[in-house]
Amino acid sequence: MSRKHIKYNTMEKKTLMQSRTEIHTGESKIVIVKKNSETKDIERMNISKVPFLPLLSIRTNAIEEIYKEVKEIKQNITEIEERNKVSSQCIETGKVKIQDLEDRHMALRKKAGIGCTYEERKEELLGKLKQVQKSWKKSANKLKSRIQELEEEAKELSIKADALKNLIFRKGQQQKILKRNLNDSGSTSENGYHSCDLLNSSGQIRSVVHTPSWNSLYGS
Numbered sequence: 001m002s003r004k005h006i007k008y009n010t011m012e013k014k015t016l017m018q019s020r021t022e023i024h025t026g027e028s029k030i031v032i033v034k035k036n037s038e039t040k041d042i043e044r045m046n047i048s049k050v051p052f053l054p055l056l057s058i059r060t061n062a063i064e065e066i067y068k069e070v071k072e073i074k075q076n077i078t079e080i081e082e083r084n085k086v087s088s089q090c091i092e093t094g095k096v097k098i099q100d101l102e103d104r105h106m107a108l109r110k111k112a113g114i115g116c117t118y119e120e121r122k123e124e125l126l127g128k129l130k131q132v133q134k135s136w137k138k139s140a141n142k143l144k145s146r147i148q149e150l151e152e153e154a155k156e157l158s159i160k161a162d163a164l165k166n167l168i169f170r171k172g173q174q175q176k177i178l179k180r181n182l183n184d185s186g187s188t189s190e191n192g193y194h195s196c197d198l199l200n201s202s203g204q205i206r207s208v209v210h211t212p213s214w215n216s217l218y219g220s
Helices: 003-043 055-112 118-190 214-219
Strands: none
Touching: 055 118
């Protein structure tokens, strides 16, 4: 072989080796690009990077994630509704308290004579005076009837007291006469006369000499 031919073969071999190297490098780049593309697609779908994961499992996981998000959203909505309900109740309570305070404020202003004319103030005072007079009349009538009841009770008690005094007086007179008769009967028995008085089993006098008359009871 000539030198030219050997040189040509050497150059051809180098060119062939370069071509193979370039092809291999290109294939490697294609594989890397495909892997990067698949990785980005998987990350974009927020699914597992396992290359052999079935498509059904991927969809199931995605649906479960959606269900979880929907459940959390519903729970948040329920909490917000409860807070709104409590807030509405607080608002209504506050409105009632504000109205009550406003009414009290207006009543105090009227009582102090602020914000009302002379005629309005006069009419208000006349109304209060009528209420006081009406209440006073009712109380006076009740007191009068009660006084009458007490006077009648006092009269009845006075009559009963007089009757008791008379009874006590009569009992005292009877006691005096009985003592006098007992003394007289004792002196007669000492002079030889028999007494008409008998003693019972307890030693008390069972009968007396005679029954006192009304003149003797009320004569002294």
